[in-house]
Amino acid sequence: MPTLAPVDAQSFVVRAGFLKDVPYFALGDGDLCFVEGAESRTKAHKAGLLAAVEAEDGNSLITSGDDGKIMQISADGSAEMLAERPRKWIDMIAAGPSGAIGFASGRTAWVRMPDGKEREFTHERAVGGLAFAPKGLKLAVARYDGVSVWFANADAAPTDYEWKGAHLGASYSPDGKYLVTTMQENALHGWRLSDAQDMRMSGYPSKVKSWSWSQKGRYLATSGAQAAICWPFFGKTGPMGQNPLQLGTRGDSTVSCVACHPKEDVVAVGYLDGMIMMCRFEDNGEVLLRRPGKSAVSAMGWDKMGLRLAFGTEEGEAGTISLI
Amino acid sequence: MSQTQDAAVEQIPVTVLTGYLGSGKTTLLNRILTENHGQRYAVIVNEFGEVGIDNDLLVESDEEIFEMNNGCICCTVRGDLIRTVQNLMKRRGSFDAIIVETTGVADPAPVAQTFFMDDDVRAKAKLDAVIAVVDARHVLQRLEDTEEAEDQIAFADVILLNKTDLVTEEELATVEARIRAINPYAVRHKTERCAIDLKAVLDRGAFDLDRILSLDPHFLEHGHHEDECGPDCDHDHDHGHHHHAHGHDHAHDHECGPDCDHDHHAHDTPHSVKSISLRQGDLDPNMFFPWINQVTQIQGPNILRLKGILAFKGDPQRYVVQGVHMIVEGNHQRDWKADEPRESRLVFIGRDLDFEALKDSFNACVAE
Numbered sequence: 218m219p220t221l222a223p224v225d226a227q228s229f230v231v232r233a234g235f236l237k238d239v240p241y242f243a244l245g246d247g248d249l250c251f252v253e254g255a256e257s258r259t260k261a262h263k264a265g266l267l268a269a270v271e272a273e274d275g276n277s278l279i280t281s282g283d284d285g286k287i288m289q290i291s292a293d294g295s296a297e298m299l300a301e302r303p304r305k306w307i308d309m310i311a312a313g314p315s316g317a318i319g320f321a322s323g324r325t326a327w328v329r330m331p332d333g334k335e336r337e338f339t340h341e342r343a344v345g346g347l348a349f350a351p352k353g354l355k356l357a358v359a360r361y362d363g364v365s366v367w368f369a370n371a372d373a374a375p376t377d378y379e380w381k382g383a384h385l386g387a388s389y390s391p392d393g394k395y396l397v398t399t400m401q402e403n404a405l406h407g408w409r410l411s412d413a414q415d416m417r418m419s420g421y422p423s424k425v426k427s428w429s430w431s432q433k434g435r436y437l438a439t440s441g442a443q444a445a446i447c448w449p450f451f452g453k454t455g456p457m458g459q460n461p462l463q464l465g466t467r468g469d470s471t472v473s474c475v476a477c478h479p480k481e482d483v484v485a486v487g488y489l490d491g492m493i494m495m496c497r498f499e500d501n502g503e504v505l506l507r508r509p510g511k512s513a514v515s516a517m518g519w520d521k522m523g524l525r526l527a528f529g530t531e532e533g534e535a536g537t538i539s540l541i
Numbered sequence: 542m543s544q545t546q547d548a549a550v551e552q553i554p555v556t557v558l559t560g561y562l563g564s565g566k567t568t569l570l571n572r573i574l575t576e577n578h579g580q581r582y583a584v585i586v587n588e589f590g591e592v593g594i595d596n597d598l599l600v601e602s603d604e605e606i607f608e609m610n611n612g613c614i615c616c617t618v619r620g621d622l623i624r625t626v627q628n629l630m631k632r633r634g635s636f637d638a639i640i641v642e643t644t645g646v647a648d649p650a651p652v653a654q655t656f657f658m659d660d661d662v663r664a665k666a667k668l669d670a671v672i673a674v675v676d677a678r679h680v681l682q683r684l685e686d687t688e689e690a691e692d693q694i695a696f697a698d699v700i701l702l703n704k705t706d707l708v709t710e711e712e713l714a715t716v717e718a719r720i721r722a723i724n725p726y727a728v729r730h731k732t733e734r735c736a737i738d739l740k741a742v743l744d745r746g747a748f749d750l751d752r753i754l755s756l757d758p759h760f761l762e763h764g765h766h767e768d769e770c771g772p773d774c775d776h777d778h779d780h781g782h783h784h785h786a787h788g789h790d791h792a793h794d795h796e797c798g799p800d801c802d803h804d805h806h807a808h809d810t811p812h813s814v815k816s817i818s819l820r821q822g823d824l825d826p827n828m829f830f831p832w833i834n835q836v837t838q839i840q841g842p843n844i845l846r847l848k849g850i851l852a853f854k855g856d857p858q859r860y861v862v863q864g865v866h867m868i869v870e871g872n873h874q875r876d877w878k879a880d881e882p883r884e885s886r887l888v889f890i891g892r893d894l895d896f897e898a899l900k901d902s903f904n905a906c907v908a909e
Contacts, residue, residue, distance in 0.1 A: 229631040245631030254548065264598075265632040283600070283628075306600055308628050323603050323621075343605040343620050361607070361620070383607045383620050401659075402610050459565050490792070 219495075219506050223536040224252055230529020232269040232519025236278060236292040240527045240537045242516075243269035243280055249290055252537070259294045262286060267308040272316065275521070281307035287320055287329070302328050311356070313349035317369065317509075319356045321347055326358045326389045328369040334525035338367050338375070346386035351393045356375065359384035364408070366396075379407045380415060386425075390450050391434030398510055403441060409455060416457055418448055423471060431477040436462065436498065438475040438484045443467055445475050445486045445496065465503060470473045476526065478519035485526050487514025493528060493538070506538045552667040555626075555639045555668040557652050559675030559693040561683055562645035565703040569674055569735040569742070570642055578739055583629050585622065585785040587644040593891040598636050600625055604644060606651050609658065615842040615866040618655040626662050636745070641665060646689045649696040650845065650866055656748075657868045670745035673697035673727075674735065677716050678707045684719065694720055695845045695890050697727045698747035706733045723814045724890055726848070750861045750872045777888055814845065816890040819903045823854040824885050833862070833869060836899070841867030843894055849887035852877065854908035862887075 229245030242250040246358040247262040251268075262282030269280040277291045279299070285307060287300040299318060311319040315331040321344040328336045342361030349356055354369040361383050365375035383401035390397070395416075397407040404419035405428075420442075427440040437456075444466035448456040465472070467487040474487035482498040491510030494503050512532035519526055529535035560566040571580060578686055583598040607620040622641065629639065643652060649671055656668040673693045676683075683690035694700060701718060705713055713731070720729065730737055829851065837844060847864040849871075862871035887903065 229633065231631055245633075246635075247632075260607075265635075267631060283632075304601065306625070306628060308624065343603070343622075343624075382610045383692070400610075401607055401618075401623075426661075526800050 219504065219538050219540050221507060221536050221538050222252075223534070224250065224256065226250060226529055226533040226535035228533045230516045230533065230535050231266055231432075232278075233516040233527040233529045233535060234271060235520040235525070235527060236271070237276060238520060239292045240520075241278060241292070241524070242527065242529050242535050243278065244533070245256075246528075249278065249280065249294075250296065250535075251292065253292075257294060259290060261290055261296065267306060268310045270310050271358065272312050273314060274316075279310055279312055281310045281320055283484050285322075286439070287318065291515060300327070300335065303365060306431065311347035311349050311506050313356070313369075314352075314354060317349065317354055319347045319349060319369075321358070323470075324360075326356065326367075328354075328367075329367065330354075338365070340365060343383070346398065348387040348389055348396075350389050351391055357387045357389065357396055357530050359387035364396060364398060378413060380406050382406075386428070388428060388430070388437075390437070390455075390466045391430055391521055395430075395450060396457055397437060398501050399428070405439065407456070409457075416455065418456060418461070419445070427472075427474040429475045429477040429484065431482055431498070432480060434489055435482070436477070438464075438477050438486075439474050440472040443471055445472050445484055447484065447498065462498055462501075464498065464501055465494045467492075470509075473513040474515060474517050474528075476519060478523045478524045479519050479521060483523075485519070485528075487516050487517055487528065489513040491530055493517070493526075502536075507536075510534045545785075552665060552899060553629075553633070553637075554669040554744060555638055555641060555656060555666050556669050556745075557649060557671045558640060558642045558674065559647065559649050559671060559697065559903050560645065560701075561676060561679070561690055561693070563679070564641060564645075564674040564676040565701070565732075565735045566674045568703075569672075569701065569737075570640065572735055572737075573640060573739060573743070576739060580743075581636045582638050582640050584640045584642065585625050586642045592814045598629075600629075604647060614653065615650070616649040616658065616868075618658050619651050622652065622655045623659050623662050626666050630665050633665075638669070646687070648689065648692055648808060650692075653696070653748075653865050654868060657865065657870070668748045669743070670698040670747035671696050672699045672701065672742050674701045674703050674719065675716075676747075677702050677704045677713060677731075680716055684723075691723055691814050692729075692845065694723045695816075695892075697724060698745055699722070700727045700729045700743055701735060701737060701742070702729060702731045703735055704733065714755060715751060723816070725816055726888060726890065744848075748863060750863065750870070814890060815894060815896070816888060817889045817894055817896050817899060819885075819889075819900055821885045821904060821907050822838045823883060823908040824906045825908040826853045826856070829853070832906050836902070837864060837867050837869050840891070840894065844889055844891040845886060846890045849885070850874075851885040851887070852883040 226242050230242050232243040239341040240252045247266045249259045249261045251257050261280045262284050264283040266282045277289050280288045283306050285302045285305045288296050289299050290296045302538050305322040307320050307322050309321040317342050318329040324340045326338045340360045346359040356369050357364050357366045363379040365377050367375045386399040388397050402526045403421040407416035423441050425439045425441040437453045438445050444463035447462040449459050470488040470490045473489045476485045483497050487493045493507040496503050512530045515531045516529045524540050526538045555892050558566050585600050585602050602621040602625050605620040606617050609616040849862045858873040861874045868900040
């Protein structure tokens with residue numbers, strides 16, 4: 218039976234997960250809360266924390282906030298400022314290979330290289346999301362009317378992938394073959410990078426705001442419908458011409474957050490009413506992990522072994538769920 | 542709609558401030574931020590100016606107009622606002638309301654539409670009112686030169702006619718008549734240095750269907766014969782009986798001020814906003830809804846605002862509608878009172894609207 222250990226986060230949970238097996242909760246009020254036995258809090262940002270992402274090595278968390286600062290915080294609570302853009306709200310960050318960090322505000326994206334040097338990439342219209350390619354120091358910037366992929370090391374023009382509309386989030390498939398964006402419309406867009414073939418993944422009743430690649434990148438699980446919609450990305454054509462899996466279907470709520478298990482074809486599905494279920498791809502088997510609460514599940518993250526799930530909600534309910 | 546099942550969280554009210562450069566927007570904003578009213582505001586500005594910066598809830602936001610991929614040319618939203626509102630919601634306990642200051646030349650429609658068209662924003666925030674600050678001294682020139690100045694006035698729920706100390710009474714009367722000609726349904730206040738009781742600009746509920754008509758006394762209570770005066774009106778109205786005891790003039794026709802035989806600019810200028818008020822008795826809902834859908838689909842780009850209170854045959858309840866361009870929403874409000882005449886009224890504020898065609902087609906919606 219899964220057991221739930223609650224944490225009173227008291228603020229919007231922006232991201233939840235584990236750093237070196239220590240559960241963390243990055244909170245909208247600017248705090249980073251670690252729970253190793255007792256709770257400990259680090260003030261990451263004076264005013265508010267807008268985004269957080271785990272460093273590629275999993276040993277630290279990169280956060281950004283209303284104060285224009287990009288911070289790197291380790292599991293022991295030690296913090297270092299990596300970059301600052303005074304008076305900008307930095308609400309997009311991405312962690313890249315060898316400690317490279319991407320961040321953005323407005324129409325500009327920056328990459329902080331592993332050696333601490335910064336590069337700036339400007340766009341004509343609003344930047345919506347960032348993602349590093351799994352290999353090479355390439356940053357994909359989702360923007361209005363498409364995506365620009367920049368070589369962070371080189372003074373070259375970006376490779377542009379165009380599709381009309383506002384692209385809000387970006388993600389590479391783990392094998393690097395596909396680039397997917399979320400859109401202002403209730404849809405995903407994607408490109409097969411070998412030939413820039415467009416893919417449209419639509420049919421959602423609301424915007425897709427949370428997504429997660431399953432182990433080995435076979436499926437992309439997404440929020441935004443009454444079930445977790447999981448698009449197949451294996452085979453030659455990926456999701457093209459295929460129907461997605463629909464896991465954890467409910468008639469009375471909408472999926473707000475998804476987190477794929479790191480080892481199994483299983484996804485944790487969080488809903489607007491706070492419920493969390495675990496669903497198996499193979500047979501749609503379901504296990505209830507948390508009953509509905511006060512507000513929407515806003516963040517979930519598994520530990521490395523896939524034995525514990527950290528979660529948080531918009532109203533600051535949080536906790537860890539242990540499967541054993 | 543994603544919020545329906547999880548509506549437990551109260552929506553944060555949002556006030557939009559518009560006005561040309563130099564009209565006094567920043568003065569009003571500073572008043573709102575410094576006066577002791579016990580409310581905490583998050584403020585979204587287009588650029589950090591003279592606004593008090595000692596507020597960590599002040600955010601600069603570059604206007605980003607997003608077109609929606611739904612084939613509707615006027616369905617635009619402010620992408621930067623969607624983002625900023627979502628970011629603000631991560632620290633929701635730290636403020637009570639949001640104020641959006643637009644650039645002087647901004648079209649207010651995308652700002653307003655953001656709060657209707659984006660489900661996430663809509664679930665968390667609701668548009669309270671659009672406030673236009675107007676510089677009494679320069680507005681007439683602005684109206685000659687630009688469409689934006691006219692749009693801002695046409696779009697407003699509350700108009701602050703500011704800098705009244707810099708014009709003569711005659712000039713002020715001319716300006717007022719011109720503003721009324723564009724938008725007779727906004728509540729107008731004359732101010733110097735934006736000195737005004739903030740209750741007059743905040744928490745107005747102007748887009749709240751439940752409150753839609755209580756804000757609009759001349760529309761709500763006084764049965765003026767707006768629709769009797771066509772767009773080409775230049776005949777002499779007897780205005781005497783239209784005036785009311787309480788101070789400010791009520792505008793009672795779609796474009797003529799108290800001295801309506803003067804030259805109407807609205808007729809001459811290429812970009813001219815007019816308001817149209819339609820009145821009838823009981824309507825047939827099976828006629829009305831297809832009609833309003835068609836009107837807003839086809840003429841949506843030219844319709845800046847619409848508001849209505851409607852009586853449907855056999856329906857004991859008032860039905861209220863409001864809209865922005867192609868977006869229309871409506872709902873039952875309350876029972877008609879016994880002493881209240883069952884009447885359907887619909888007001889359009891827009892550009893290049895064919896008054897006669899609208900009137901005729903509206904009249905065709907009357908219940909048999």
